[in-house]
Amino acid sequence: MSHAPAHHGQPVEHQEDEGPRTSWALLGVALAAQILVVLDISVVNTALPTIGRSLHLAGGDLQWLVTAYLMMSGGGLLLGGRISDLLSRRGVFLTGLGLFTAASLVSGFAETGTQLVVARAIQGLSAALLTPSALSLITTTYAGAQRRAALALWGAVGSLGVAAGVLVGGAITTWSSWQFIFWVNGPVGLVALVVGRRVIARETSTRPARSAFDIPGAVTVIAGLATLVYTLGDTATHGWWSVRTLVGMSVSAVLLAAFLTVEQRAARPLFPPHVWKLRSLVSGTAVMLGVTGILVGTVFLASIFMQTVLGFSAMRTGVAFLPFALAITVGTVVARHLLAHVTPRVIAAAGLLLVAGAAVLLSTAPADAHYAADLLPGLMGLGLGVGMVFVPVSVTSMAGIPDSHAGVASGFLMTGHEIGAALGVAVLSAVASTAGSLATHDGAVHGFSRGLVGAAVIAGVVAVFALVRMPATRAAAGAGMHLH
Template identity: 65%
Template sequence: MHVKPTSEPRVAAASGATRTGPVVARHHGHTAADTHPGAGEDGQRQPWLVLALALAAQILVVLDISVVNTALPAIGRDLKLDGSAMQWVVTAYLMMSGGGLLFGGRIADLLSRKWVFLSGLTVFTIASIVSGLADGAGELIAARAGQGLAAALMTPAALSIIMTTYSGAQRRLGLTLWGAVGSLGVAAGVLLGGALTTWGGWQTIFFINAPVGAVALVAGLKVIPAATTPAVTLRQFDVAGATTVIGSLAALVYGLGATEQHGWLSARVLAALTTSAVLAVAFKVRENRAANPLVPPHTWKVTSLVSGTTVMLGVSGILVGTVFLASIFVQTLMGFSPIRAGVAFVPFALAITAGTVVARHAMAHGTPRAVASTGLVVLAGGALLLTQASAGSSFATGILPGLATIGLGVGMVFAPVSVSAMAGIPPQHAGMASGFLMTGHEVGAALGVAVLSAVASTAGSLTSATGVVDGFDRGFLAAAVIALVLAVFAYLRMPATRVEGGAGMHMHH
């Protein structure tokens, strides 16, 4: 995911405040401080078209995370998807995007940013078309996974292009706009998804990417400056590390999704969860031995970063899981059209924004851990409110208060977690640290949908009205428990001291 710097000292750290992963700080290849033909210097304004292309690509990436949620019931009905397949439509994208984020950053470091960006854009556009043409669960899920992998390539390269093309005031504006894309992602995605599904069918949420991607690709070939990069070898990419971490995440999500049909103790589920654990151990062993690991071993010793990433993973999961379950509830039980469901989520997005404002003011008087813990308790309260919803509930009294409270709590957590996690990280390691944090954000989003969907499905199928009612209550009870456990963890493990500077991040979903 990405982040928006909120104070100028952090701008110099480049992707130290971004979703993009390790794009800046490297000991090999090129960095964001490198220049190439067209790189800007203070006083030398560069054309804005390069920024426009990078932002257009990132808008595609951000919208395709949330745009699917309001279209999901329509997709499920049309393709006859069960609850497990519906959650895979969301998690396949997030899993590949999050799991491949650090690897995509490494590729953007070592190879030509221009061609990495354009390659990702091409694959993303093709995968979007395939998604719209899909006539079954397998084809759609595979295409969504392809979109996610393309996003993992495209986003780090796009941010790196901004950093190397612009400087001074132009760079600051570029980073501000980049952050704004994420801040608007929740509202814009659910609204756009609802509108397109209502007016043109769910396929249009994918087809709309084709003309945007094609125009951006043609323009990018002409206007994005190329850079000369040193020769690299395959050993510098840590393909084995990337493969094992994605494989572990895929096995875990598959195991959770299979619980609806096969049960928690079935051989299929246990085999998947065991495979996930084995691959996770293999990844850790690999990283300790690799010459160029995706995650340097000393990263795990940075307590503030690891604790912040853990909290980020949990709160992101609750956030995206909330959108997933609530979208199904209001459309299946309340009869909301997709566009009406999209409008219904606008207060939720506004509450997240309000929460970030509250957190920034609160951090002037308290520690990040206190603010984050308070936000998680607020979030748990909102989840408990949603457990009271029933088939006869109205949106205004049964759903909106809980959604708004969850949004407020989520916003209160994002800012202190990102500030404390990045505090004290030297500029030369800012890219790696931010990539680590944002990987937790993306992976948490994928796991949140999988976990809450699996818990909800223990009460019945999410494709039936009765199953949705009972599953909604059970899913949000689990969310409340997770939030309270995270609140205790945050208070015990996050730094106990105040952090000066207040540079923070805005998330999307």
């Protein structure tokens, strides 16, 4: 992409390079795969009570059906990005998609909670291969306006999929059984595999040495992030200041410090240290982490509030989130149009402030809340704000990344997405649990309020960060940056 000079602080319009347009078929396959990955973050939320009764799981164990997936996908994304850079992106993508589809089918056949948690963890590891390879295929296949449109759609899928997963999970659980929330991935994955083999061009790649994969770095970062997410998820049961929590946090800190040490000494580090100097990628990933945490954590708490306090069924809860999902779509459209006139950081900060206000509004919902009057306005505002954030983050974060680093940069960005989702559920549920057990009526009422206040505070902090650290020029103007 060309540079766009600025006059008097304002970027100047530039002409797009005219050239042959690339078929959208590859984008369709990549988005289909990413929809499966993102849906599985939240699709089990509305089915958790049903799964718990079917597999005889204790209330405190249900969260691990969500967290096991997020732990492994978030922890493995950097390695997945490196693998997609060193090996054939086509091969890594199709392998990840095949494993994900198989693990989904196995999840539906699980007969115990342990089997389901293990299958969910394998799904997460497969997603760690699938997501960065899909995003790097997009960034290396498309250019100019096509690339920005593709990345905007990618951002929309990232936000909309989480909300849509609640609706899909509720509908499937009500109309059939909880097993089908996993089995439905089978035919979609198989079709994507068949189409992907036809539309994704083969690449020629040399066989890299084993040292190029930085296995010590991969082991320490996966272990460190998994320990962190596991410990945060456990705070709702054991508390923030328990010995178990303090030990877990300490172990996580040691492992992550070991990862940084390994990266400084490695000949081929998993994540090259100079990539940290790419401001757009680092700031975008930080904002991605924050907004995804708010999104997924709010969906988690709102699902509990609707079912425990308002007595909604799984299906009705899913339908209640439909306006929320539509608002996210509207937010992405609004942000896409604003990118031509306003800097990405202003759009992201405005969206986050809207999220903060909507979270405060939701926190006032009483025990006898009415959906239309007490929940719908807040959900619509929060969805609109989230949609406005995901587009500028997705478009600017990958600007200027060379093909040779597209996979690891994609993995870094999506690590923020996955770890943000895990931290969002863990932190907001832990904050909510300080007001009482979320399994009880009164605890859910007061916990929902306290958790949403926490979400508003986080949104405000991230809004300030976005305004200070994200690119100060329009997406097109910032696209000329390069990684050295």
